[in-house]
Amino acid sequence: MTHFRLTLAQDNPVLGDLDGNAAKARAAWEAGRAAGAHMVCLTEMFITGYQTQDLILKPAFVAAALARIEALARDCASGPALGIGGPAVKEGKLYNAFHILQGGAVTSVLKHELPNTGVFDEKRIFTPADISGPVVVGPVRLGVPICEDAWHADVAETLAETGAEILFVPNGSPYHRGKIDVRMGLMVSRVVETGLPLVYLNMVGGQDDQVFDGASFVLNPGGELVASLPQFQPALTHVDFDLGAEGWRARPQALALWPSEHEADYQAMVLSLKDYCRKTGFAKVLLGLSGGVDSALVAAIAADALGPEAVHCVMLPSRFTSQHSLEDASAVARALGTRLDTVAITGPQEAVGEALAPLFAGTEPGITEENIQSRLRGVLLMALSNKTGAMLLTTGNKSEMAVGYCTIYGDMNGGYNPLKDLYKTRVFDACRWRNQNHRDWMAGPAGVVIPPRVIEKPPSAELRENQKDEDSLPPYPILDAILEGLVENELSVAEIVAQGHDEATVKRIEHLLYISEYKRFQSAPGTKLTKKAFWADRRYPIANRWRDR
Numbered sequence: 104m105t106h107f108r109l110t111l112a113q114d115n116p117v118l119g120d121l122d123g124n125a126a127k128a129r130a131a132w133e134a135g136r137a138a139g140a141h142m143v144c145l146t147e148m149f150i151t152g153y154q155t156q157d158l159i160l161k162p163a164f165v166a167a168a169l170a171r172i173e174a175l176a177r178d179c180a181s182g183p184a185l186g187i188g189g190p191a192v193k194e195g196k197l198y199n200a201f202h203i204l205q206g207g208a209v210t211s212v213l214k215h216e217l218p219n220t221g222v223f224d225e226k227r228i229f230t231p232a233d234i235s236g237p238v239v240v241g242p243v244r245l246g247v248p249i250c251e252d253a254w255h256a257d258v259a260e261t262l263a264e265t266g267a268e269i270l271f272v273p274n275g276s277p278y279h280r281g282k283i284d285v286r287m288g289l290m291v292s293r294v295v296e297t298g299l300p301l302v303y304l305n306m307v308g309g310q311d312d313q314v315f316d317g318a319s320f321v322l323n324p325g326g327e328l329v330a331s332l333p334q335f336q337p338a339l340t341h342v343d344f345d346l347g348a349e350g351w352r353a354r355p356q357a358l359a360l361w362p363s364e365h366e367a368d369y370q371a372m373v374l375s376l377k378d379y380c381r382k383t384g385f386a387k388v389l390l391g392l393s394g395g396v397d398s399a400l401v402a403a404i405a406a407d408a409l410g411p412e413a414v415h416c417v418m419l420p421s422r423f424t425s426q427h428s429l430e431d432a433s434a435v436a437r438a439l440g441t442r443l444d445t446v447a448i449t450g451p452q453e454a455v456g457e458a459l460a461p462l463f464a465g466t467e468p469g470i471t472e473e474n475i476q477s478r479l480r481g482v483l484l485m486a487l488s489n490k491t492g493a494m495l496l497t498t499g500n501k502s503e504m505a506v507g508y509c510t511i512y513g514d515m516n517g518g519y520n521p522l523k524d525l526y527k528t529r530v531f532d533a534c535r536w537r538n539q540n541h542r543d544w545m546a547g548p549a550g551v552v553i554p555p556r557v558i559e560k561p562p563s564a565e566l567r568e569n570q571k572d573e574d575s576l577p578p579y580p581i582l583d584a585i586l587e588g589l590v591e592n593e594l595s596v597a598e599i600v601a602q603g604h605d606e607a608t609v610k611r612i613e614h615l616l617y618i619s620e621y622k623r624f625q626s627a628p629g630t631k632l633t634k635k636a637f638w639a640d641r642r643y644p645i646a647n648r649w650r651d652r
């Protein structure tokens with residue numbers, strides 16, 4: 104029986120590291136050659152890393168990437184074909200391409216449907232190409248829709264009509280909650296429409312705010328799932344196809360299990376932080392550990408990403424810091440095995456008060472004095488970052504980031520924020536999930552790493568006597584439901600009120616959301632977990648008088 108062996112490399116490129124990415128491609132090709140493969144495939148724009156954004160508009164970068172493709176074609180001339188994503192330039196126009204290297208020659212398939220929603224802006228940087236025809240590789244005519252190409256019916260249909268026998272889809276598809284189901288639904292449609300087997304190969308790894316989650320798979324005609332690769336981890340597998348009377352069919356193999364929603368979110372936060380640090384050159388991080396739930400969760404994520412020895416926690420008490428906060432911060436650091444230091448801010452706070460006393464004479468203490476505490480913590484933590492080379496993590500969850508319940512140049516200081524797209528109600532869920540579960544990809548210890556009291560006590564910023572978040576904000580389940588309406592679903596105030604919410608509260612939250620755009624504009628990047636993460640998915644004006652009346 105005629106047979107075709109395809110090696111799939113679900114790997115983690117580093118953006119801009121052309122030599123490193125070429126070496127990864129070469130290693131995958133060698134693994135495929137050793138296994139007797141006809142072809143070895145990597146993902147969309149693998150040679151450059153993804154997404155390149157405007158870096159790809161620099162001709163020297165494109166030329167350097169193309170030189171690596173040509174070198175790979177020469178080096179891999181005898182043995183399996185190598186399929187690798189990268190840029191292409193034709194008649195002065197720039198394309199998103201998938202290069203097929205065989206016998207020293209390069210055949211380039213060009214992307215037709217350029218994604219331009221959510222985090223994507225490809226129409227800005229690439230030219231949309233006419234649909235490329237199938238490419239002959241060994242015994243197979245391979246059709247290659249590139250990522251977004253497979254989200255629409257036209258490319259796969261044309262490929263089937265022009266003789267493609269197997270569809271291979273190289274992807275750079277970033278994670279959001281529930282995305283696997285979206286991809287699976289679309290790819291099943293392509294398989295049903297064309298009657299062809301389909302291979303979906305996605306990249307893995309963190310790139311700034313986005314996490315590419317792998318979870319590659321293979322479908323046979325009819326939509327049967329015959330192979331799947333793990334989510335969030337690099338993997339390499341060989342898929343065997345046999346040619347029968349009805350065409351090519353992939354041989355079923357053991358399926359990787361994909362994690363539940365809570366696990367996937369947690370793993371996305373861990374991987375994005377780990378790759379952000381690795382790819383920007385940080386081996387260590389530090390954070391202010393308050394005894395509250397947000398910084399406890401960030402400490403756990405950091406310990407799982409980098410190992411507890413690479414995480415430095417600092418408690419910075421003021422006169423409003425409670426005994427239970429001191430105890431809880433210390434319990435979290437002990438359970439995680441991280442270093443904890445204590446640096447009191449009472450002295451610096453008095454010094455700032457004295458310095459400003461002549462100018463503040465006759466005014467009442469208020470938000471200004473509260474924010475000074477947060478800013479002093481920011482100053483001290485950044486001093487530790489400068490001195491030790493550890494990057495500061497900031498801890499504001501999506502609920503706080505949405506309404507501006509955070510101090511700019513204070514607790515917003517920091518280089519990365521794993522919680523940026525996680526609503527507060529989900530922060531509690533994530534802590535409970537981590538306490539109950541341990542996986543081999545976690546570098547932190549197993550067991551209860553966030554003591555129940557940290558999760559159960561009422562959230563407080565402790566910037567004044569007996570302060571509680573609920574003095575300023577609605578209870579988090581209500582706040583988050585209103586925010587989901589405003590942010591995720593772009594609902595009107597009336598529609599949210601019709602869901603049973605108080606009108607004055609919805610209007611207040613809408614106002615807070617709009618007036619804190621400037622804070623988010625100046626905020627650290629953080630892990631994208633939803634379809635509407637603040638930054639690239641949701642781009643709102645800062646100066647904005649619109650209110651939904």
Ligand SMILES: Nc1ncnc2c1ncn2[C@@H]1O[C@H](COP(=O)(O)OP(=O)(O)OC[C@H]2O[C@@H]([n+]3cccc(C(=O)O)c3)[C@H](O)[C@@H]2O)[C@@H](O)[C@H]1O
Pocket residue numbers: 470473474477503507508509510511513514563564566572575618621645
């Ligand atoms: N559109 C705009 N463009 C540029 N700047 C703008 C601006 N609007 C205000 N500003 C400036 O921003 C300043 C106000 O912002 P900011 O200084 O941050 O202060 P603000 O937002 O007034 O207060 C911070 C709030 O966050 C709470 N907080 C702080 C720390 C931690 C937590 C927590 O639990 O996580 C909560 C705190 O209790 C307080 O309610 C103003 O002084 C103004 O100059």
Ligand SMILES: Nc1ncnc2c1ncn2[C@@H]1O[C@H](COP(=O)(O)OP(=O)(O)OP(=O)(O)O)[C@@H](O)[C@H]1O
Pocket residue numbers: 390391392393394395396397398399417418419420421424480498499503514562563564565
């Ligand atoms: N006493 C403190 N010691 C160290 N860091 C602190 C302290 N208070 C606040 N921070 C830092 O500032 C961030 C914002 O904290 P704050 O306690 O004001 O609100 P929060 O959003 O409830 O966070 P958390 O749940 O971590 O307390 C904290 O996550 C922490 O990183």
Ligand SMILES: NC(=O)CC[C@H](N)C(=O)O
Pocket residue numbers: 147218249250251252254274275276277
């Ligand atoms: N790189 C792409 O073309 C990605 C497009 C597609 N919408 C996705 O998110 O998977």
